[in-house]
Amino acid sequence: MSRTTSSRAPRRIRAGATSAAVTLLCAVGCSSGADGPGEAAGGVPVVEKGKLTTCTHLPYPPFQFEREGAVVGFDVALIDLVAERLDVEQKILDTPFENFKTGAFLNSGECDLAAAGMTITEERKKNVDFSLPYFDATQALLTARKSGITSLADVKAQNRKLGAQAETTGESYAASQGLDPVAFESSDAVLNGLRTGQVDAVVIDYPVVQGWLKDKATASEFTLGQNIETGEQYGFSVKKGNDALRAAIDQVIRDARADGAYDALYEKWIGPLPGNQSGS
Helix, strand or coil: CCCCCCCCCCEEECECCCCCCCCCCCCCCCCCCCCCCEEEHHHEEECCCCEEEEEECCCECCCEEEECCEEECHHHHHHHHHHHHCCCEEEEEECCCHHHHHCHHHHCCCCCEECCCCECCHHHHCCEEECCCCEEEEEEEEEEHHHCCCCHHHHHHCCCCEEEECCCHHHHHHHHCCCCCEEECCHHHHHHHHHCCCCCEEEEEHHHHHHHHCCHHHHHHEEEEEEEEEEEEECCEEECCCHHHHHHHHHHHHHHHHHCHHHHHHHHHCCCCCCCCCCC
């Protein structure tokens, strides 16, 4: 998913996965680390010795979000496996999503990789190198139960208000269907827009909707409408030409799918495995 551009300053936060580094909040002016660049296992270069620095954009549950002062989620857990393979600790830097599309924080040496529930697109491939796809994503329509809306066609025919996260593939898809969605800055703002009646339905990635509907209060007010197959796949990105790190990430994705670790993390952070997802 292409997610919102934000002007807020990046900040370092501690990661919540098993081997993740405990890193205190830090303003953007902080350096990459007192020890400077280093090398991880297998000769993989890292921007800070002993660390694998991950750029993300919060919140985006269930892929990355803060819980009890730590960042956790599906993406965090997968990259933690990469950190373990490289014998380093993961450190997370919360940054504006725009930097992922341009590769700015990778090129400047702030981060080693970006992990942010990010759809692989040809446009983004011009600026960054992607890992193997690690997640097959679809869009979903979430509606207020009282609205009677079950599809984008209903939204259009009834001239109802649709919401989406700004600068996302969900927003783009809705526009391609002749709709003019209200743009919200973050996934939290999208749900709040639905709660407060600013919109009658929202389109956003299906796993996000799954997560929202786990909350009983949310499920009592809102319901899943149309599932929208867009053929999107998520990938982790690295600086162009960083083949060593990209190869290490790819191997972890392959191994995790083969040994069951992927399925276990999927069930923990996202939910029951789709029939075509397990072991694929």
